Every structure is written in C-alpha cells, then in structure tokens.
Amino acid sequence: MQDLRGMMSFPLTPFTADSRLDLDAFSGHVAALVSTGATGLFAACGTGEFPALSTGEYRDLVRTAVRVADGRVPVFAGAGGGPEIARDFAAAAAESGADGLLLLPPYLVECSPAGLVRHVRHVAEATPLPLLVYQRANAVLDPDAAVALLDVPTVVGLKDGRGDIEAIARMVAAVRASGHPRAELFVFLNGLPTAELTASAYAAVGAGGYSSAALCFVPDLATAFHRAMRDGDERTRRVLESEFFLPFAELRGRVPGYSVALVKAGAALTGTPLGPVRPPLVDPEPPDLERLERIIARGRDALARIETTEAVAR
Template identity: 30%
Template sequence: MTCFTGLSAFPITPASADGRVDTAALRALIAPLVRAGVDSIGLLGSTGTYAYLSREERRRALDAALDEAAGRVPVIVGVGALRTDEAIALAQDARAAGAVAGLLAAVSYTPLTDEEVSEHFSAVATESGLPICIYDNPGTTHFRFAPSLVGRLAQVPGICALKSPAPDPDAVADHLDALRRAVPAEFRLGTSGDWNAAEALLAGSEAWYSVAAGLFPHTCLAILRAAQAGDATRTRALNARMQPLWDLFKEFTSLRVIYAAASHLGLCRADPPRPILPLPEPLRQRVADVVDRLDLS
C-alpha cells in the first residue's frame, strides 16, 4: 500500500487535562501537513498520546483529522490497546471512520511472548479488516519484534508494513537487510527515530514515520526527497542541520520537546497528559532557541 511509503507526519493530539481532545487545535496542526504534501498522517501514535485517550476521544480525534485531510492525505491511526478485544474495536472504529490503515503496538503490562503477540496481531487484522502496520516501539512497550516474528506476521492477510526504530548508522543496513529477507517483497519497511532516519532512508527504508514532520513537514520532506533521489551528500547535510533538534529529542524525549515547540510557535497551548509533565521553563527556552535558530517555523 502506498500509504506505507514516503513521509508519515505524526502530530500531537491537543487535549484538556481531563482528556477531552481539542479538535479545533488538532485540525490546525493537521492543515499545514496537508498543504505541505506529506505522504500520510500518523494520527494517535505515541506522539499523539493514544494510550492516554478513551475510545470515544480517539474517535473524535480521528473524525476531526479525516475531515481536515478530506481525502487528500491518507490517515494511519494508532489502534493499540492492552486488551485484544479493545484493539479490535478501535481498529473497527478506524475502518468505519475512513482511516486507510491502523498502527498496532504490542502494548502490555505483563511482558508478552512472541506467541501472544502473534495471536494478538492476527486477531486484530483478521477481525477488523483494517490494514495493519506493525508498530515496533520497544522503548515504550519493552517488546522487540525480531525479524523472524515480523516475517511470521507478514504472512497474515492484512498485516502490510512495519514501523521500526532505526538503529545507529553503522547498523542500519544490516537491520533492514535482515528484515527484508524475512518478509515478502510487497511488505513495506519503514523507519522511526528521527535522528537516525536519514541513514535508514539512504539504506533503503521505504517510509519515514516522523515526529518532527508533525510540526516541520517541509524540512523533513526535503530530507526524504534528497534520500529518494539518491543524493547522499544533500541528505546528510540537511540532516546535520537538524542535529540540535535531534539532540533535544534524545535528551528529553521527542514527545516533550514537540509539545514545547508547538507551544512556542503558538500552534496550540496543550500540555502532555499527566503524569507526563511539560518541560520546565529553562528547557522550553532551549527548545524555542533551537526552533528559532534553525528557522523551523
């Protein structure tokens, strides 16, 4: 599916302290992504704080995003949940609303086995009928998808793609090669982790699932297009310019930094959902200084 290639921009989901999604603010964040021409919008990913929102609020966010994208940009939506039946219901909601695909993580409290993850993903894909992208996010879920498990899941009808954190540049080619050898040719391999994405794209990653693109789509599109053109020199130069932002992401998490950046730019005034706290003022100023210095607005 073409929605699993190119640049997928992941916006935050502005919400009140009690978890009520600010649909007007969300639409204001999505509109520039549509105008920029991103290849897809990744709604309710980890940056979109899906795990902190009720089923009803997730549906309100999805309806607002789909209305704003208006058929011009496909919307991939997070459907992860602790329980398999809840994930199925969320995927069914997404399909009924008009999302093109679901992003499914191995969310758990009790650590999961490969067999449990396989059963979970197969059930969601089969019972919802929604195309599924495997969301490998071990930093959050504490579960890592080995190439063998990805290959096994790639045989399930409806499981079409992988979003996987890119390792360091010296390991990314081997990482992608191991995955490619495990999956069918039509299965799409994509990268997250903005600071390593440029090298992953040059090594053959077919998609970049980007937090930064949720606020700065033009900058990220320039990196992607240079990589797609095979211009490694330009790709690396554009990426190097972004290093101050990548350093902030790694030091304070991309979630906290992107909330501070959105606030600095006046795009929304929401805070992350508690217990996550916004960055304190001195660190917010550091974020603002980087955004201004790089002219990312």
C-alpha cells in the first residue's frame, strides 16, 4: 500500500438543488484533488457526507473516484454504522474497486476499547481491503487495543479525530515497542477537522500524515502549508496558520455540522459549486459566508506576500 504520510484529500459529495447526486461535478472535483499531489483520496467519508448516502449512491461515488484517480493515488472509501451495515458498505467498496477502507465509528453505541477491536475485526473480515480505523466520538481506543489491532491482518493504521496528543503518543509508543512483525508498518494519521493546526504536534509523536479539508476549496493554501511543513519553513507555516487556518477553524467550529457545510460553501466561493448539504446538516448563513470569503481572501493575500518576498530574495 502507498505510503500515506503527507497530505490526504477528502472529496465532498456534490448534490443538485433537488438533492440528487451529481456525478459529473464529482468527477471534476476528484480530478482537481488528484492533481494536488495528495497521498490518498478518501471518498464517501465524513466530509463526503457518508451517513447521508444510499448504498447505490455510495457505489456510484466510489466507482467514479476509482475511475478518475486511475491508479495515480489510492482510493479509500468510508464504511460505518452498525457492524452488519458497515460490513455491507465494506463489501460494496471492494466490489466498486476501492483500494482501502476508512472505518468510521459505529453508530451511537458506546463501547469499550476491547469492544471496538471486536467491531473492527468483524468488519475487516468482510473484505481483504486494507483498513484504517477512525478514532473519534464514541470510537476510542487505548494502547492495549491499538496493539491488539496488529493481529487483524488487514488493519493498516489509525486515524485520530479526538486531538488528545498524549493518548496518541502512548498508542504510538505501545505499538512500536510491541515486537509485533507489523509494528513499524502501522500508520498513525491526524484526522482532526482542521488538521493543519495540529500537524506539527502530531508529527512530533509519530503521526505525520494528515487530512486536509482545505484542499477541497483552497488547494493553493493547503499545498503551500504542506510544503512549509515538509521543508521546515516555520515562517510560512505560522503566517498561514494565523492568517487563514486559525480564523477558518474558529468559524468552522461555530455551528455543529459546519465541519462539512463550511467546506462545501468554500468550494462554491472559490469556483467549484457542489450544491447544498443534506439533512441533518445546514448550509451556512449569509453572514458566515461573507466572513468565510474574507478569511479566504486574507489567506491568499498572506500567501501572495510570502511568494513575493521569496521571489525578491532569489
């Protein structure tokens, strides 16, 4: 499997005004994301409104993503819900040509770390696809459970959406010190909503890869930030954090569901209209759209100043 360390893309799912799936728009969106240099494409996941999709729509999205990606990047598909539903989606992803799965938390049910490992094992048995476990909400592991995942042959890593750096550091240390033959290959990824803000902290504990929602609507800012991270350019990283990512994260956290809806609104503002979000999400109110437009402009102005300074220095 391709190395997922780096910047990963999570495409949005386009809908028409009457809430039908728009596969033509999705094809163009995926093609643009593939061109950014992302290390992986994650279709029909959280940003792609997985809970709002029918099984048929899910199959169409995954097949389209696989066709457009054309082997240039691996395509992971979301799977989630209860154990049997998650297995059904996992099988559908395999039949649709996906290269791997991102297992979202089981719906609603609270469970222990050991119970979550049982759930992961049950879903993983449905297909031979490599599987990443998404830890967030009610899906929480501990170091012993993370080590136990090594015994599930197709589980290749953990994507964290909780933001507890100490807990992740403990899991990374436990896995690496386990002596398991797969211990060094197991990947840890940063899956927080605006992951750029914590990318340095996660990288420091061994979780260098991260998901970038910004790629969906400001790929110039997302890729500039990633280059700065890769090259150790602290000045650029800090400027982009303060001028774009911090104010964007603040607005994104203002309303439940904006983690998806604001990204979709941003795509429309930057020339890629992908339609409304489906219930129970809500589209941003006009004042928030105006604020988002100002944040995007502020970020791009900051990037232009950086590029001008670098050109003069050369």
